[in-house]
Amino acid sequence: MAAAVAFEGVVALLDRFPALAGVDLTVQAGEMVCLRGPNGAGKSTLLRACAGLVPLRGARAEVLGFDLIADRRSVRRHVGLLGHRAPLYGDLRVDDQLRHCAALHSAASAEVSAAVERFALGGRLTAVAIRRLSEGQQRRVALACLTIARPRLWLLDEPHAGLDESSRDALDEMLAYAVEAGATVMFATHETGRARVAAARQVVLAGGRVEAIAPAPRTDGPTDVA
Structure with a gap:
C-alpha cells in the first residue's frame, strides 16, 4: 500500500527560521498518527506542510502521491485541515455554513444530517x-x-x-470511522489520554525534527496533561 505521507529530509523555513529542520516521516494510508512534542516543536507546521500550505525543500515530500516540492496546490482538495481557528464564515448561520460545505463537496443531505446529529448542531442552534x-x-x-x-x-x-x-467522544468516533473508511488521520495534541485511545502510533517532534516514533501506549481513559 502506498504511503499517504512520505517525507525525507524535509525543511520548511518560516521567516528564515527552520520550523521543520530535516523531517523524516512515513505515514501509511489508513493509519492514525498522533503528533506530540512541546510548543514550537514543529507539529502545526508539519500539519500545514502536509496540507500544501508551506513551501518545502528536501529529498522527498509526497502527500497522497503529490510532490509538494514541485506543486503544493494539487493536494489541497484532497486534505482537510483544522487548525486552532475554525475556518468558518462568521456572518453565515450554522445551517447555511453546512449547506455551503455540502455544495462544495457534492455531499448528500443525509451526510449533512448525520454531521448535525453527531455534533449536536440541530434545534435552535441551526x-x-x-x-x-x-x-x-x-x-x-x-x-x-x-x-x-x-x-x-x-x-x-x-x-x-x-x-x-460528549463532543470529544463524537470526534473520536468520527476519526475512527474515517480510518475504517480508508482515510488517513494525523493530529497534534498535548492530551496523552486521547492520543493513547485513538492513535496507532505517536510521533514525537523536537526542534523541527522527528525525535521518536513508537506505538501509542494504551490507557483505560483520557488523561489530560500540559
Whole structure:
C-alpha cells in the first residue's frame, strides 16, 4: 500500500527560521498518527506542510502521491485541515455554513444530517450566526464541515480543544470511522489520554525534527496533561 505521507529530509523555513529542520516521516494510508512534542516543536507546521500550505525543500515530500516540492496546490482538495481557528464564515448561520460545505463537496443531505446529529448542531442552534457561537460550538461546526468534506487525509491541530466531553467522544468516533473508511488521520495534541485511545502510533517532534516514533501506549481513559 502506498504511503499517504512520505517525507525525507524535509525543511520548511518560516521567516528564515527552520520550523521543520530535516523531517523524516512515513505515514501509511489508513493509519492514525498522533503528533506530540512541546510548543514550537514543529507539529502545526508539519500539519500545514502536509496540507500544501508551506513551501518545502528536501529529498522527498509526497502527500497522497503529490510532490509538494514541485506543486503544493494539487493536494489541497484532497486534505482537510483544522487548525486552532475554525475556518468558518462568521456572518453565515450554522445551517447555511453546512449547506455551503455540502455544495462544495457534492455531499448528500443525509451526510449533512448525520454531521448535525453527531455534533449536536440541530434545534435552535441551526439559525444562529457563526460569529455568535462560543469557541466550542464553532469548533463543532468546523468538525461537522470536515465530516461532510470527506477528505482522504485529515489534519487536525489540538482537535479536542474547546469541546465538551460528549463532543470529544463524537470526534473520536468520527476519526475512527474515517480510518475504517480508508482515510488517513494525523493530529497534534498535548492530551496523552486521547492520543493513547485513538492513535496507532505517536510521533514525537523536537526542534523541527522527528525525535521518536513508537506505538501509542494504551490507557483505560483520557488523561489530560500540559
